[in-house]
Amino acid sequence: MRLKIVAGNWKMNLSFEEAEELVSSIADQLEEIDLEETEVVICPPYPYLEMVLDIAEESVFSVGAQNISQFDNGAYTGEVSARMLASMDVDYCIIGHSERRKYFGETDEIIAQKIDQALKHEFIVIFCCGELLSERRAGKHFDVVRQQIEKALFSLSEKEFYNIIIAYEPVWAIGTGENATPEQAQEMHAYIRGLIASRYGNDVANETSILYGGSCNSKNAPEIFAQPDVDGGLIGGASLNADEFIKIIKVIL
Numbered sequence: 001m002r003l004k005i006v007a008g009n010w011k012m013n014l015s016f017e018e019a020e021e022l023v024s025s026i027a028d029q030l031e032e033i034d035l036e037e038t039e040v041v042i043c044p045p046y047p048y049l050e051m052v053l054d055i056a057e058e059s060v061f062s063v064g065a066q067n068i069s070q071f072d073n074g075a076y077t078g079e080v081s082a083r084m085l086a087s088m089d090v091d092y093c094i095i096g097h098s099e100r101r102k103y104f105g106e107t108d109e110i111i112a113q114k115i116d117q118a119l120k121h122e123f124i125v126i127f128c129c130g131e132l133l134s135e136r137r138a139g140k141h142f143d144v145v146r147q148q149i150e151k152a153l154f155s156l157s158e159k160e161f162y163n164i165i166i167a168y169e170p171v172w173a174i175g176t177g178e179n180a181t182p183e184q185a186q187e188m189h190a191y192i193r194g195l196i197a198s199r200y201g202n203d204v205a206n207e208t209s210i211l212y213g214g215s216c217n218s219k220n221a222p223e224i225f226a227q228p229d230v231d232g233g234l235i236g237g238a239s240l241n242a243d244e245f246i247k248i249i250k251v252i253l
């Protein structure tokens with residue numbers, strides 16, 4: 001059975017104190033919950049990783065980075081390598097987020113290099129894909145997502161692909177308060193699972209967790225997570241509030 005996952009992407013938010021308060025409260029509340037087969041991942045900004053990792057050591061959640069460099073190591077001012085993050089015991093890494101594509105010029109080629117780096121250092125990759133509003137309106141959303149997935153992932157071996165989690169995040173739903181409907185999410189998730197099946201076979205497709213992201217909160221999560229091909233969520237804004245994040249986790253249990 002594939003894992004159910006709720007991951008919080010804090011993006012570039014919170015002071016150190018606020019971050020410490022948030023993750024402490026999440027850890028306290030997780031003590032009361034039996035996660036069973038569900039994985040909870042918190043992805044803080046880099047400077048807070050060590051603090052969050054310390055708290056994770058005494059808790060049941062895992063820790064992820066929001067980004068990694070496409071380069072191995074060396075003179076790349078401001079960058080953080082997969083090797084550095086692996087040496088801190090960070091297990092997950094978000095790659096291909098639409099904000100990185102939009103604001104930092106990440107192309108499919110750069111994203112594929114980042115994935116190679118991450119897999120070389122044994123990360124579990126949360127790979128983000130999703131279409132713009134204009135692309136959905138033009139009826140191109142399936143093609144856009146297919147191309148993103150093919151270019152970034154389909155040169156991986158079957159063994160490597162087992163370390164990939166997909167997050168479908170329609171760009172028009174991110175931070176807008178306008179989530180995809182449960183039907184839109186299910187339709188795209190089923191399509192993605194079909195793509196994986198046609199490249200890697202049914203066993204791999206059935207083992208791959210596919211998360212929904214985009215204005216997901218405790219109110220809309222019950223219907224979205226109830227869809228057969230939705231295996232959890234990648235949560236932005238709603239992961240910055242401990243009570244709300246815990247409520248979302250409880251939906252998937």
Ligand code: 13P
Binds near residue numbers: 009234
């Ligand atoms: P929001 O939940 O704030 O829409 O962000 C989703 C997201 O981009 C998670 O990576």
